[in-house]
Amino acid sequence: MRSPIQCSDAFKTYLTMSVVPLTLTISLCLVFTFVIFFLREQCRQEHDSAESNALLPLSDETPRAADHEQRG
Numbered sequence: 001m002r003s004p005i006q007c008s009d010a011f012k013t014y015l016t017m018s019v020v021p022l023t024l025t026i027s028l029c030l031v032f033t034f035v036i037f038f039l040r041e042q043c044r045q046e047h048d049s050a051e052s053n054a055l056l057p058l059s060d061e062t063p064r065a066a067d068h069e070q071r072g
């Protein structure tokens with residue numbers, strides 16, 4: 001039966017500490033990306049809301065009066 005691999009405390013500390021810079025780098029990249037997209041969206045000429053943009057495909061339809069829809 002083989003014994004599990006024993007790691008020294010220094011190696012465990014090295015592995016633990018090497019994760020911190022990696023996590024910080026990825027986090028900073030995500031923050032930078034968010035800031036770029038946020039500023040790009042704020043600089044757009046159109047200041048529409050998401051709700052009005054979602055309704056744009058329906059703007060081609062002709063409005064109907066409620067009286068015409070009721071059949072009696």
